[in-house]
Amino acid sequence: MSGGPILVFDSGVGGLSVVAALRERLPRAALAYACDNAMLPYGLREDAWLVARILRVCEAAVAVSRCVTLVVACNTASTLALDALRERLSVPVVGTVPAIKPAAALSRSGHIGLLATRATVSRAYTLGLIEAFAADCRVTRVAADALVGEAERWLVGDASDPEVIRRSLVPLWEDPLLDTVVLGCTHFPLLRDVLAAAAPREIHWVDSSEAIARRTAQVATGVAPRHGPGESFVTAADSRLTAGLARFGFAEPQLLALD
Ligand code: DGL
Secondary structure, three states, X not given: OXXXXXXXXXXXXXXXXXXXXXXXHOOOEOEEEXXXXXHOOHHHXXXXXXXXXXXXXXXXXXXXXXXXXXXXXXXXXXXXXXXXXXHHOOOOEEOOOOOHHHHHHHOOOOEEEEEEOHHHHHOHHHHHHHHHHOOOOEXXXXXOOHHHHHHHHHHOOOOOOHHHHHHHHHHHHHOOOOOEEEEOOOOHHHHHHHHHHHOOOOOEEEXXXXXXXXXXXXXXXXXXXXXXOEOEEEOOOOOOHHHHHHXXXXXXXXXOOOO
């Protein structure tokens, strides 16, 4: 048995922030990447449609990549479809959910922010995390879907729009005691430096990528060794993604065939 890669899935390029953490923890593991860029952004889509779409894309990507583990590197997908994915797929599935627990532990003031997609900030799953791990905190939930587009632009080398960044963050600064922000969308750590530069004060920015990499290392067995660039899959051809994916160790994207 030669094993297979760990497949990282997201709606777009956000999963690359998780790829970076996986490469740190598992430098010799083969990785593959799949994104549903034809239907980006997920955060503005309707739940029932999204579950069916995520199942369809992940099923196809798992089959074609012959992966041994699927990492759903998308909070919007994980907070909605993890159970359905685990039921449908025969490989282990690692999800990504907002890092509320570490953020609550890190905050000195007990005032934290959650920056995520519109879908993630209002999901029952997210409210459950807040209830379980940050019940004694004040949590400001901010939908920042425009930042998804900014991260996509960053990957292809376009300059970010300072006004979009500024406007997206404004609701966080209404609470002068807020000292910690959860980056609850995998696109956002790609913009960490830009976000930090736009903040009016020093902020702890917390994301889930290291925890996901740790969890993946625990559950992934039979992972093939890394030999050259990993395969990547998209649902819409876009030659502008090639160079950005190559920076993260992936070959030119192939169009994923969906049933
Ligand atoms: N990267 C995804 C997440 O972590 C969402 C981006 C989108 O809205 O498609 O939630």
